[in-house]
Structures are given as structure tokens and as C-alpha cells.
Amino acid sequence: MVLPADAVIRECMVSRFLMAGNRDYNFHRAAKAATITASRAHARHGRRKAWPGYGFPVRRNAAEMAMQVLDFAQAEVDPREFRNALGRFATGVTVITTRTPAGKCEGMTANSFSALSLDPPLVLWSIKRDAPSLPSFQEAGVFTINVLTQEQADLSHHFATRQLDKFSEFIVPDGQNGCPLLENALAFFECRLQQTIEAGDHLIMIGEVTRAGYDEAADPLLFSAGRYAIAAALPNRDARDDLASMWEGLG
């Protein structure tokens, strides 16, 4: 099923996720009210500190919480449940492209992308061992990470669907490493494949970034719990202040 971007955005606006929403949707007031309620409840129950400011409100009491616990040491865990747990970690969405020496283009949707090192500049992602495109990525020795914008959910779907030639409908320019560079992406990272590491049913691909670019004006496509979503900034929480004072790491 192809998800048109406006359908995704509509979906997100009515989503239960706080992270999904429309910039016009004013959750400041709701957040503040809920936080005050939570703060008073905490005070009543003998906590000394009130909740600082309002950011994410406490939305559920303990009785309402529905934590599913998967104990791998005790019993066989249903892989679907493990996927459900992993899916709670919201990610961006990328399309990773390559071109073999014979000129064959491949592209696959991946949300396993991660920053790895600033110096030297390294990134990583993981690919299923049985992915049909894996031999091309290994043979080419180069790849490009194309980070998608919130308007590109249909592209994500396209490159997540097995087809003989995913590029037949597009005219895609090549980047400096010869790999397809998707137009209107949020960011791109052109890489040389530096190392692969076998890990379970996946292969970790580590790339040395040779060129990168980003669009400051566009917004990311997100993926959370099996759904596409869009980001809404929290009020009064600019993490750049934290980064400057406490952490100079990645991202």
C-alpha cells in the first residue's frame, strides 16, 4: 500500500503519539494542565520536589501502565513481541543507495542508520543477510544514505518493496561516489564501505563519510511503532543548550 504524504500527515494529526502532530496543534495548555495535576499528585504522595516546568506531562497512572516484559532468559520470546519493543524507539527513515561497477543501482529503505564517529566521520546501518540487494552493496563498496523528509513516505514505501528495478520510474542524479542521490532529501551522506560486521541475522555496514549535505528548512519523516509520523518540537526544550554545556557527542 502506498501511503501518500498528506494521508500520513492527517493520520499523524489524530495520532495518540505526542510526538506526532501538527505545528498548529497547541498542546502547550494540555501539557501544562496535565503536569500541574501530576505535580499535585506527587506532592500529595509525599514527594518533596514538584515537577520542574512543563515538558512531557505524566499521562498515565501506575494502574493504567501497560509495560509488556519479554524475558529472554525465561521463555521463548515471540519475535513479533521483540519487534514491538524495538519499534518503541522512534527513528528517522533513510533510503540507502548504491551502484555496482557494472552500473546496477540498488536502493533500500532502512531505519537502522546511526551516527558512529565524528573523527574520523563514520556512520553505520544494518542490512538483513538475506536482502536481495546485499551482494550489490558488498560489491560496490560505496553507498549513499538519503535521509527522508516528511513528504517522502511514499518513497520509503517504494524502496521497502522488492522490485527488480526500483529506479525505472525515476531520473536520479549520481553523487560524487557514483551512487543515486535522491532529490529533495533532508540530508545525504556519501560513504565508502569501511567495514562489515556479522551480527545475528544482519550485517552491520560501517561507512566512512566522504561528502554530506543537509537541508535546514525541511522536516524529517519519522517511524515509530510501525507507523510513519512527523515531529513536533517541545516548547521551551532546545537541546542545543544541553549539548553546549554537557555533551559534545553525535547528533
Ligand SMILES: Cc1cc2nc3c(=O)[nH]c(=O)nc-3n(C[C@H](O)[C@H](O)[C@H](O)COP(=O)(O)O)c2cc1C
Ligand atoms: C521504515 C522501514 C525501515 C526498514 N529498515 C531496514 C533496515 O534497517 N535494514 C534492513 O535490512 N531492512 C529494512 N527494512 C526493510 C527493507 O527496506 C526491505 O526488505 C527492502 O525490500 C530491502 O530491499 P531489497 O529487497 O532491494 O534488498 C525497512 C523497511 C521499512 C519500511
